[in-house]
Amino acid sequence: MSSSNWAREAFAVLAKDVRSExxxxxxxxxxxxxxxTALAVVSFSVSPYSLDADVQAAFLWIVxxxxxxxxxxxxxxxxxxxRTAMSLRLTTASESVYMGKLMFNIALQxxxxxxxVPLFLVLMDIAPAHPxxxxxxxxxxxxxxxxxxxxxxxxVSRANAKGAIFAVLAFPVTLPGLSSAIRATxxxxxxxxxxxxxxxxxxxxxLRALAAYSVLMITSxxxxxxxxxxx
Amino acid sequence: MRARVSRxxxxxxxxxGVWMTVVIIAAFFYAPAAQNLGQMxxxxxxxxxxxxxxxxxxxxxxxxxxxxxxNRRTQDDAAASFSAELGLLFxxxxxxxxxxxxxxxxxxxxxxxxxxxxxxxxxxxxGAYFALRSSVDDPARRGSLAxxxxxxxxxxxxxxxxxxxxxxxxxxxxPDGPILATGGGLDMDGRxxxxxxxSLLGFTGLYAWVFSLRLRAWRFIAALSNRQEx
Numbered sequence: 243m244s245s246s247n248w249a250r251e252a253f254a255v256l257a258k259d260v261r262s263e264x265x266x267x268x269x270x271x272x273x274x275x276x277x278x279t280a281l282a283v284v285s286f287s288v289s290p291y292s293l294d295a296d297v298q299a300a301f302l303w304i305v306x307x308x309x310x311x312x313x314x315x316x317x318x319x320x321x322x323x324x325r326t327a328m329s330l331r332l333t334t335a336s337e338s339v340y341m342g343k344l345m346f347n348i349a350l351q352x353x354x355x356x357x358x359v360p361l362f363l364v365l366m367d368i369a370p371a372h373p374x375x376x377x378x379x380x381x382x383x384x385x386x387x388x389x390x391x392x393x394x395x396x397x398v399s400r401a402n403a404k405g406a407i408f409a410v411l412a413f414p415v416t417l418p419g420l421s422s423a424i425r426a427t428x429x430x431x432x433x434x435x436x437x438x439x440x441x442x443x444x445x446x447x448x449l450r451a452l453a454a455y456s457v458l459m460i461t462s463x464x465x466x467x468x469x470x471x472x473x
Numbered sequence: 474m475r476a477r478v479s480r481x482x483x484x485x486x487x488x489x490g491v492w493m494t495v496v497i498i499a500a501f502f503y504a505p506a507a508q509n510l511g512q513m514x515x516x517x518x519x520x521x522x523x524x525x526x527x528x529x530x531x532x533x534x535x536x537x538x539x540x541x542x543x544n545r546r547t548q549d550d551a552a553a554s555f556s557a558e559l560g561l562l563f564x565x566x567x568x569x570x571x572x573x574x575x576x577x578x579x580x581x582x583x584x585x586x587x588x589x590x591x592x593x594x595x596x597x598x599x600g601a602y603f604a605l606r607s608s609v610d611d612p613a614r615r616g617s618l619a620x621x622x623x624x625x626x627x628x629x630x631x632x633x634x635x636x637x638x639x640x641x642x643x644x645x646x647x648p649d650g651p652i653l654a655t656g657g658g659l660d661m662d663g664r665x666x667x668x669x670x671x672s673l674l675g676f677t678g679l680y681a682w683v684f685s686l687r688l689r690a691w692r693f694i695a696a697l698s699n700r701q702e703x
Binding site: 393394397400401402403406407410411413414415417418455458462463466469470 | 542594597598600601604605608609610614617618620621622624625626628629632633
């Protein structure tokens with residue numbers, strides 16, 4: 243199969259998922275409501291206190307991680323529930339399925355982050371010291387979350403306890419990305435990190451680690467996806 | 474030929490028993506106590522080998538998983554899961570013994586030292602691996618899903634080992650001296666080194682023995698159920 247064909251198939255899978263998501267808005271509204279609820283709970287229980295940047299960054303990523311755990315398994319689980327997985331398997335190369343689902347998950351998680359992060363800043367009354375760094379930390383953290391949990395979602399969709407074990411399986415695999423994202427976010431919120439001439443040098447290392455982690459996850463997922471999807 | 478091999482294994486089994494007994498006795502009576510940690514330093518003869526075996530078992534599990542994905546023999550899937558079972562056991566031993574040591578030296582059972590974090594994540598991975606296995610009914614599918622997860626998790630373990638110690642807020646309290654000899658508080662005495670290396674070998678042998686025992690039992694049961702079907 244030529245490469246343009248491969249990419250076209252992946253985008254077709256993405257378009258299909260976006261269209262069916264647009265019709266029901268099931269995943270997006272469930273994830274978004276979960277994220278907003280969690281954010282509200284955090285915010286009104288700690289609003290009297292002024293928190294350290296470490297705690298704020300941890301709260302933000304707890305909300306983002308668990309909302310990812312709510313939503314990112316949907317794209318595969320839905321294929322199994324509506325019994326469309328077989329026809330997808332017959333018509334589409336498995337790499338295209340993976341890339342399409344990955345792009346959908348990135349888009350879904352990014353859409354959640356676009357709502358959650360500004361809301362978080364407003365509710366917790368934070369003025370980030372490095373808004374640009376916060377943007378990159380959120381973007382690459384979202385990419386890391388989606389890239390590590392897409393193949394886990396495919397695994398979970400083929401197991402019996404679909405909802406229950408997704409977070410259990412995803413957490414240990416996601417942890418390296420998550421801890422880098424938290425550290426970069428701490429640097430973005432607090433501002434001064436390290437003592438060098440460039441205060442964001444350490445955070446830049448974390449961002450590079452996030453990007454490398456995402457590439458590693460996507461590559462190994464592409465190699466292993468066939469065994470999950472076509473058995 | 475087969476009889477000779479099994480007699481060799483028989484002899485090795487007894488050798489292992491004697492070896493481990495000698496190591497345990499030597500750990501308490503032959504090796505000297507370290508200068509700073511005193512008698513508590515004797516944990517290194519048991520805690521570190523257990524931690525080593527828990528990582529080794531995971532590597533063996535990953536190797537068998539990859540082989541299972543390549544040629545789909547049920548024996549490789551069984552071997553991967555047996556190795557993971559043993560790894561989980563040794564991981565619990567390493568975690569609990571390390572935690573008791575932490576209480577005795579640093580005053581609290583758990584304080585998210587980088588190495589505590591990585592062993593905790595290893596425990597989580599083992600737990601998730603078995604949670605996944607128990608939630609799939611079809612054996613072939615269970616094998617391939619568990620194998621993919623095992624390989625994926627194994628890829629992230631080195632990242633944790635390198636990323637976790639870089640967290641600047643948490644300085645490692647782990648006594649590195651005796652293992653890595655980085656000029657820390659302790660120097661490994663010659664006798665300590667002998668006992669430590671012997672213990673490492675003994676624990677590895679123990680793992681290999683129990684692993685082969687499990688595999689032989691599995692082969693026996695599989696052959697038996699095949700014969701019943703015929």
